[in-house]
Each structure stands twice: as structure tokens, then as C-alpha cells.
Amino acid sequence: MSGHPLLAAKGIYKSFGKHEVLHGVDFDLREGEIHALIGENGAGKSTLLRILFGVHKASAGTIEYKGETVRINSPMDAKSYGMAMINQEPQVFSDMSILENIFLGHLELTSARMVDYKRMEKIADGLLQKLGLNMDVHSKMMGLSVAEQQMVEIAGALSSNASIIFMDEPTASLTPDEVQRLMDLIRRLKSEGKTIVYISHRLEEIKQISDRVTVLCDGKKVGCYNTAEITIDDMICSMIGCTLGEMIKKEETEISDEPHFAVKGLTSNGAFSNVTFEVRRGEILGIAGLMGSGRTEIARTIFGVMKRDAGTIEIDGKPVVINSPIDAIRHGIALVPEDRHGLGLFLKKPIAFNTTFAASWKIKRKLGFIDRKREKDVTEKYVEQLKTKLTSIYHNVGDLSGGNQQKVSLAKWLATDPDVLILDEPTRGIDVGAKTEVYKIINQLARDKKCIILISSELEEVLALSDRIVVMYEGRQTALFDRSEINEVNVLAAAHDFA
């Protein structure tokens, strides 16, 4: 093995707008190894990968390929160094054939410089076999499940015969046996001398296959270990800076006995079916499950954004009809959506604008004129309550750091004075400090006798905060645990539908 690492990043800094997500990260990749990259959401794993792959441009730092400093400004450059990337959310061309989805970017050509469909078919069939898939490569991408799309994308990366393959949570949406197949594949690739960077939250997977692990926390490199020499617990510790204990504390709240909010046999075709649970005042109900298990969809259906095909939503035992967020809010239901940027906030609008937008009645005078004074009061009240750090409530939300953005998003929904508050990934992409505050807020809200539905892909959160937990798998409700039964083993088992 040559002295130089195959690929190395030195002192990478990266900031989006105001706040910095990578603070001088080093990373090195040896030829032929499987290198795992772990860290919490928002630790900067994907960002680092995307910088190496030329999607983002680093604010500072250098990238070296076999010892020489190289400039990678676009995926095109990255490809020229034999890199390929498998994205967390599959990036597909839904109107084009599976075959083309596999090969686009490196289409096989005949001697006459024409696209060689015959040859591609052969290769594709081979690959899909390896992945244990059987699909007609000529059918369109549109209509494939997320898992299938993920597999197609993997096939794509392989077909480019890249020597370095970045995998950003490839297993997030896969079923256990699909995961197993992928693991085998990765091993085979390794034996073929390929180098692989592997991001995953499933630490046991990492333990299984990786040679080395680099741990990121809050955009800093905690360390790089040989997998053999580090236990899963150590991994967790270094990931969250060993603060799990004091970070997430469940404060006991007295919970009223009769349920305030309940869903019975809730179904939304193609997403999830027959979900039943109830939430009492002051209770925190967690919903756990893998990506694509239907967690988020439940929230959206309750909130009236997605179509409800069957089942009822009840408040104080009386069924209510919710066909739109307007209805939802009228019945005191609020949803803090998972995707702050895409769904939660108007990034290019002021904080005050955002905070009061969903609670229009609080700032409307007659004829729908806006009462600036009340707008200011309402906004500042929540800035106060949530300890949001900002220079002026009339600056754009987009200028705030992730954590404070999330607080504004929370404020926006608290402003509607909900009894039922659905939090979808409330701590995604925010730093540890902010997380602890969010947890405090959640507890506070529970104490304020609100019904809280907490959806999170971070098991620790759900485990620690919830009074009860609903577990989803592929759109089915596989379990509902009481506080007493809540532990990692149970939940994970249910989440993978073992047992």
C-alpha cells in the first residue's frame, strides 16, 4: 500500500450563509478499505461527502488525491477521479427508463458514438441480479418504491465502475434482507479492490463491515478508529460527546387518564394503513420506525396535508373531519414539519412574518389589516419563551442558525395555541446545544398539558422522551409499547419487524 492515502481532505471548512457546519475537518481514505463515517444528523457527514464529490465547494481546506492536491469543483471532476456517489434520497429521472437511470452520466457508446442499449442491458441485468432485483429495465422509473429506487441508484454507481464509492445512508430505506444483500455486495466490492465510504446510523452494520470509522460531532472530527478496536457504545459516546445521559432527561409530568386525542384505523393508501393510538394530555407519544416506514405520512395525514382514505381522528372522543391544515388548526392540532426549509419556514421572510403567519387571527385587525404592535408582541413572547438568539425579529429567518430556525418553526406552531402538537424530527440538523434546549422545550410543553406526538429517526430521543411508543414498519403499526416495555431491543425488533 502506497504511503499516500488514496483520497484525503485537509482542514475542510464549510458554511451555509451565516452558520458554519464544518470546522476544519480532516479525513483520509486508504485504497481498498471500507471507511465508515458516523455522527448524528447535522454532524456534517453528508456535507463532507458532498464536498469530496464536488457538489458543494469547501469554504477552506484542500483535497488530495494520491498525495497531490486536486481541485474538485463539480461531480464531473469527481467522476474523473473515479468517484461515484449514492445519495441519501435517491436522485432519479422518473420519466426515463430504469436502464437509463442506471447509466445516465456514463452511457455506454458503440464504436459509432451511439448509445449502446444492447450492451447496457447486459450489464444492467448482471448488476440487478447481483442486487437480487428482478425488474424490467425498460419500464419507467416512475412508480418504483423508494427502496427499489435506492437499489437502482446503487446499480448506477456500480455500473460506472468507479474505484471510490460514497454511500450516504444507502440502507436507510431498505428492508433487512435487502440490507443483508447490500452488505454482501459491499464485501464483494472490497474484494474487487474498490474503496468505499459508508454513512449509516445503523452502528451494528458499521461494526459488521467497516475497516475504519471516522466520527464527526458538530462539524468537528472526534477521531478515526479501527473498527475492530471500538465498541458500539464508544461510537455512540464519541458521536454525541458522551452527553446522552444528561442531554435527554424525561421530566415526569402528571398525565390525565382519559385520552384527549386519538386516531383509529387511520389509513392513507400507498403510505400506511390501520394505525391506531391515543394521546393523553401531558403525554409524549413517540413514533419510531425506519425511513419510509410511514412515520411522517401519519403526521401529514393527521394534519390534513395527505389524503385520509380510512379511519377516524377523534378529539375528546368525538370524531373530527380534517381535510386541510386549516381544519387541523381549528381543532387545535399543529404539525412542526421535518423539513424546515422546504415545509416549515419562509426562509427569505422576516422572523416576525414567520412566527405569526399560521396564527393570523392574533395579528389581524378589521379588514384584515395587520397590527404591527401585536405582531411584535406575539413574536417577542415566543422569542422569550424559547430563548431564540437573534439580532432583530425583522431579519430573515434564513440568516439564523439551524437551531434558532427550528425554534422559530416551533414558535410558529405554538403561536396557534395547539392542544395536540406533532413534532416531526424536531432535532434534525441542529447542534447538540440546541438539541438539549429543544428537549427542555418538549418537556415544558408536556408539563403545559399538551398532547405531544414525537416523530424521530434518532432512537435515543424517542426512547428517552416518550411515555409510550408506536413503532411502524413498511406502513404497518408493528407495536405500541408502554413506558415499562420501552427499551432499545424491543423497539428495534419491532422497527425491523423481527419477532
Add this chain to the structure above:
Amino acid sequence: MKAKEKRLSGMALREVGVVAIILIIYVIGCLIEPRFFSFDVLVNILLFTPVLLLISLGEMMEIISQNLDVSVGSIMGFAATVGGAIFRYDKSFPIIVVFLVTTGIGVVLGLINGLLVTRFKLPSVIVTLGTMNIYRGLIFILMNAKQIDNMYIPQNLIALSQPMKSVIGIPYTVIIAFAAAALVALFLRRFKTGREIYAIGCNREAAELRGINATRISMLVFIIAGGLSGFAAMLFISRVGYVNPVTAGSGMEFTAVAAAVIGGTSMAGGVGTTLGTVLGCLLLGVIYNSISYIGISGYWQDAIYGAIIIIAVIIEKLIKTRLVKGQEA
């Protein structure tokens, strides 16, 4: 396998549909005016297509790559005026050369559009709305708004669009246009760049992640569209026999969009076939002719065109939703 059938039905449905409409209108035409049923009429319908077809093909590629170019009409007018001016200066000027010149002009003007859109990241509609005026204006500054009269246009150019002057009874312009269509089809289906045009229209971000240079591609599309319009300019001269800088190609852009959209090109980008666009042009041609033969007042034309665009896009929408549903189930 099921998916495959659906795909076929999905794509074919559209073309079959258009063919059906064409036939229906044609039959109705024949019923009302028996003489509508004749070879010559078919030739006349074909004669309507060449200019429109070339421009529509360019427009189709624009739409597939998620752009829209409303300056193609002006580009054609510009090229036609220059081409005509050359002939006014020297009637015996070799036609092939002028073909090259007009095409070249188209390419340059297309290039300008492309640069503005890609460099400044502006919406193509807006940019081309601007250049549409600018190009039209330039014609006048350069040509001083003088019409190029019929007597200056070489007969052998005009002959290109005369059935009688063609050995097989189908004017050469038609043949040229359809040959061009065939080339475009080949390019779009069989060539790397062709496929990448669909890719960036389908999902630009994904395309860039796959290392496809989206900027370069859309640039290229603008150039091709411009070039085709420039080439079409000569067919226009041949067809009309003189060039009026005001009317030459004005409004063409909208007819072209109509043809492409009717042919199943999706405004969402990433979807569209050459065959569809060809059929779209033919449909418009049939309507155009039948209006005259049946003796409907020409006043109806715009209304009918407009209605057809709207109906076409709605039909497309229906088919698409039906397909998605079908695949979810």
C-alpha cells in the same frame, strides 16, 4: 413486465390520439367537401409543415430541457430577411451558401439566448421575450424595414417548395424538413447528448450529480433551436416567395409551442418525442387546410388553435395522472 405495457400504452396513447384526431378532422373534411379527398390536398397539407416543423423541433428540445424559447419566430424572421437581402444584392448567389448563412445567423442568435439564460440564471421565457423584441428590432435597423420583393428571389429556391418541380411529386422542402426530423429523432434517442437533454429536463439536480454538464447541454439546445429556425428561414422564403420583415415568422413561436405540446411534449420537461411533434404539425396543417376547403371564415383559426392547445395539455394531464395511479396500484 406490466410496467412495460403501461409505458407503451402511456407513450403510444398520446401519438395514437393525435393520429386519431388528424384522421377524424380529415374524414370530416372529406365528407363536407369531397374534393378534400385527393393527393394534391395531402401535398398541400404537407406543404404547410416544413417551416413550422423545423421550428417546432427546436422548441420541443427547449421544452424537454425545461426551457421555453419565444424568440424563435424573430430569429427566423431575422435570418429570412438577411437571406433575402443577399439575394436582392445578387440573385445568382449560391443557395447552399445562403442556407449556411441563415443557419449560422440562427446559431448565433440562439447562442446569445443561451448565454443570457445560463450566465445570468434567468428564466428562459423572460430572456427570450426580451430578445424576441430585440431581434425584431435589429431586422429593421439592419434592413431599414424594406420588403424583399418576389423578383429578387431565385426561381430555383422557390422551386424547392413546388410539387411540380419535384421528381416524386412531393416538394423538396417537405422532404428536407422530414429528413431533419429524422435526424433530430436519431439524435435524441441514440446519442449521449440527446439522452442528457431529457435527463436535465427530468431532474436537473440529479443530472448534475451524475456529472452531466447541465449548463453546457441547455446552451447547446438554445443553439440547436436557433440553428433550426435559421435553416427554416430559407424554406420560408422558398414557400412565400418574398420576405416582409414585419410578418416573417411573427407569431410562429406560439404555433411552434402548440405543435410541440399537442404532440405530447410535457411542459414539466423531460418528456417529448419527435414523432409527436411531427404529428402535432400535421394536425395543425390539416386544420389549417380544412378550414379553407370547408369554407369556414379564417376568423375562426386563432380561436380553434387556442382551444386545441388547452385541450391538448389537459388530455396530456389526464393520461399522466391515469398512468401514475395505474402504477401505484
Add this chain to the structure above:
Amino acid sequence: MKRVVIAFVICLALVMSLVGCTKAPGSGPVESQAPEQPSAAPAETSAAAEPGDAKGLHVVYIPIQTGNPYFDPISQGLQDVVEAAGGTYEMTAADVVDPTAQIPLIKAQIQKGVDVICISPTSVDALNDVCDEARAAGITVIMLNDDITGNESHRDACVIGTNYEEVGYRSIEVFKDIMNGEGDFVVISATTDSPFQNRQIEIYKEMLAKPEYSKLNLLEVVYGNDEPEKSLTEAQAAIQKYDTLKGLLCPTTVAYIAACQAVQNAGLEGKVLVYGTEFPNQANEFLKSGVSQGAILWDTYRMGVVAGELCKAIVFDGFEIKEGATFNAGKYGEAVISAKNIIYGGPPLELTADNVDDYNF
């Protein structure tokens, strides 16, 4: 800073484009086509022609549309006369045939305080108010080439190419001779509402009623909306529909050329005869190649000259416009004002393969 630069660039660009355009106003400098200043011109006119004493003969011509070659000779004629008389001549026109488009143009001339406005009206009734406004401001308003029939009271005079009635009668006569007095024919017109077109067709019908025209049979009148493609399709349709078709009569230039092309496309040169109004340069090829047997028009350049002379007469020697009065129309001799203050530019101009080369417009 960057923004300041950009702003600066803009200012530059705009001002430049403005200036650039003003450099080429109207139809630009064109060499005079009228060679000799008519010796018959009265003394005071030639005196007035002395530069310096150009006691503001300022004439503006507003044709229907830019880029329509029909109006170029008219403008040329006007320009030659006015500039020869040391006056200033300008032409301006709209880019679209929108009745409202001419109004701001006229307003602008009022603001500039020109002496005479010559207009080829887009609409018979859209201009009344603004014309009155102009005349109230002491400007003479002359309709040129087209009259605002029914609203004559809103303009001072109207110069038209020739007696269009005459054109009508003449066309059908010649057409009859071409057709050897017999056969089926179709008329291809512009639009169903064009006064000129409809009047022409009326005249045709009136004549067809006469015995010597009895063998001439008008099958149909079709309308090409003055669009090349449309007219062509109509012509083709006509040829398709009627086997017995022997002639196409086109009172509009767009239809005439379309008809010729249709006949060529069908390879029926000489079998289907074409006659109609057309410019020499447009008709040239078709007349010579025998596709068309003749065309008729009026001398548009002459129309311009006559109008120009009228402007001179009005501004320089306060010529008063009333029916029967005459004024010197330069090299075309005397021009007389007939009913409704209409002046005919001259006799119809008949084009054949033999004389078409004598004209260039």
C-alpha cells in the same frame, strides 16, 4: 460597488441605444427619385424652395404600418417634393396594425407643431378625436391612400392613388379580355370587412350583370385575410375544388402573389389565369413567366408627389381646399379637387409583361 458599476453600464447602454436609434430616423437619407425640379413650378414655389426661406414646411407621413413596402414609394414621393422645397419631411409608423397605435404618433406631431400630417388611416373611425385635436392646433390633416369614409369632416383633404372605382371597372374589363370573355373564375379578397375590397367586388358583380359578361361566371369569393399562408391555402383550395376554374381575380396584392404561386404549384401556368392588383417588383417574375397575364395598380410614387405638392400649396400660398379648385401637381400638371375634397393621384397603372420593367417599386 459592483452594483454601482452595473447601474452605470445600464445608463450607458440605454443612452447609446437611444442615440443609436435616433441616428436612423424615418426612412433615412434616400437619394431623390424626382430628377428635375418641374420648370412649370410657379415662381413663389421655387422661391420658397430657396433654403433659409423654408418658412417651416414641416410634413409628417404616418403610413399604416412599418415594413409594408406599399407605402415606401408614397413616402418617397412626398419626401422628394417636400425636401426639394426646402421643407423637412419625416415618416413614422406603428409596428402593429392596431387602430390605437396611430393615435400617440399623431399626438406627438401635434406636440411638435408640424404644418401638415399625412395619414394612411388604419381605421375609419378611431382617429376622429385626435384629428380634430390636430386641426384645432392649426395643422392640416390629409388622408393619404385611404379615406376615413363617413368621417370626412374630421380631415381637410384626402389624396388617393387613383379613382378606385375606375380600377374596379378596368380590372374586370381587362380580366374579361384575358379570359376571352368566358369561363369560371374565383375572386380572392383580403377580409370580409375591408371597404376597398368590398367596393371592388361590388363593381365586378355590377359589370358581370351586363350581357357581354354573361359567359363570365364568378364561382365564389374567398378571403385570405391578407396573410400569405392563408391566401395561398385559399387559392390552392379554389384550384382543387373547381375543375372548370379558368381564372383567379385578386383585388389585393397578397392574394395576387399567392394565386400565382398556387397556379405554379399545381403546374397550371396558362390554364388558370391570374389578374389582380400588384406591385411591379412583386408581379415581375409572374408576368414574364406567363403565370399571370396582367396586373393593375396606381402610381403610388405619383400619389406621394401630388400629396407633397398639395402640402406645398397649402403652406406656402395658403391654397384653400374646396371642390373644383385646382393646384399645381409639379411634373404631373394640374390636380383637381373633386367631391368630398378627394384628390385622385392619377390614372390606374396597368402592368403587363412588356411594361413591368419600366417601374421599380
Add this chain to the structure above:
Amino acid sequence: MENTKKNSVAKKILRPELSIFIFFIISIVAGTLISPDFLDLKYILSTMPLYTELGIIALAFTYLMIAGEIDLSVASALTLVSCVSAVLYQSGMSMEAVIPIGLLLGLVLGLFNGILVTVTKIPSLIITLGSMSMYRGLAQVLIGDGSISGFPEWFVGIDRMLLFGVVPMPIVIFVLLTVIMEIILKKTFFGRKVVAVGSQPQVAVYSAVHVDRVKLVLFGLLGLSEGIAGLMSLSRLGLAKYSIGVGGELDIITMVLLGGTAFSGGRGSLTGTALAFLVIVLLKTSMTLVNLRRMDQLLVIGLMLIIVIILTDKLNKYQDQS
């Protein structure tokens, strides 16, 4: 802190409307430079009504574009309204009765687009591309290329009704509408909804906004303005013709974009549009005064459009990052 203060000041100045304001100045300067007869308020005021109809539509259009939609059929709708009204009057209906019908028709024409867009989710650009030629086509079917005139005295000549003996009525209406609509946009919650829908539709949905309903209202509003404009042109010209206002949609879009409204939606101001309206009027007037051919005018305006869009884009970017 010091820095941020400077920033906020700069922000106040370097707003998107700035670019059009620059042109406002330029157009005045350029106008006076190229023509001595230009600087004459009375004259300029008297020419304004010619464009006011488009201006009024441009105001409602600004709303629509802020909400992220576009409508190419505006000019055609204007024409159709005036033609239908004319035909109705001709067929013996009293003008008093025709006016409300005209307004209603405008509303309907606008909603027709709105419904198609919101229901089918097809880009408004393409839908209205169709209705553009359909509306004008219908007008043509209705009255061929003749013209209808002869309306009652009191109705004809709105542009000659003067306020304070100088300001023509249409301009008064235009200014009023500008002020009212600007207030609604900036001061009421509905205004916020419009902005929200345009800037991030999805977020708007999650924030309990009936996105489609808002868009429908705006299309309706636009239709109404088309109705007003249609009747105004009928009154000003005293005649209806299918070719009136051909290509007007370009002028309108030009005004809106010049005014600093983002084509992608989410940002824009009526003041900007009004300024742009003035700039266009001033430019056209001055250029017409020197008898500059219309095609050259198109060139100038097209050029200006592109420059302004690039500049506005820069300014917007600046506004976003502080």
C-alpha cells in the same frame, strides 16, 4: 453592530425597485436630450391614457406574478371584453347595463384561466398561451375585422374627462388603484398570503393557506382589471376592433418585470410596477416625438428589460444575504 447598521441602511437604498428608478431618471434625461418638445407635463399627461389600460392590468398582474403565476391572455381578454360589450350595445342593450356585464365577463375570463391552472396544475404559462389566442380569436369571430362604434356621448372619451383640468380620468383611476393595491399587499394579511404562496407554496400549504383559492382570487382580480381596461379602451377610442392591443401582454409583462417583481414569485411591489409604467410611457413618448420607428423602440425596451432583470436579480440576492 456598526457594520450591520450600515448594512440595513444600504438595504433600504438598494431595494429591487432601485433599478427601475434609475431608469426613471434616465428616461427623463434621455427624453429631454433627444427632443426639445418633450418636457411638457400637460403633453405627457395627455399621452398617458393611451397606455393606462395596460398599466391597470399590469397592477393586478403584479399580484399574480408575486404569487408565482403568469397570464399571457391579458391583452386578448381586454380586447374580447371591449368587443363583446360593443356587440351587446349594438344589439340594443343600454350602456348602463353593458358596463357591469363587461366587468363580469372580464372576471369570468380571468377565472377560466385560474380554474384550469389550479385544477389541472398545468403551468399557467401554457394554459394562458392557449387562451391568449382563443380570446382574441373569439373577438375576431365576433366582429370580423370590422369595427363597431357609435356609443353614447357620456360614455365616450374617458381620457378627455379631466381632474383639476389637467389630469385625465384614467390616470386618476390608475393612481388610486396603485395606492389601494399597494396598501393591501403590504399592510393586510391577504397581501402576506399572496407573497407566501409565491415564495414557498409548500410552506404556505403547511401554514394553513388555501393556495389554490388565493391563486383563483388573483386570477379573478386580474380578470376584473381586464374588464375595467376593456371598457376604458372602448370609452377612450369610441370603437371596438379585434386587433386592439395586439401584443399588449408583452408590454404588461415588461412593466411588471421592470418594476422589480421576481418572475419566480414571492417578491414584488406595485410602486415598482407604477414606476415602470411611467418609464415606459416616458420612453415611448420621447421616442415617438423624434419619430423613432416602433421597431427601434422595441429594441430599446427589450434591451432595458434584460438589463433591469439582471440588475433586479442582483439586488434581490443582495437583499437576501445580509
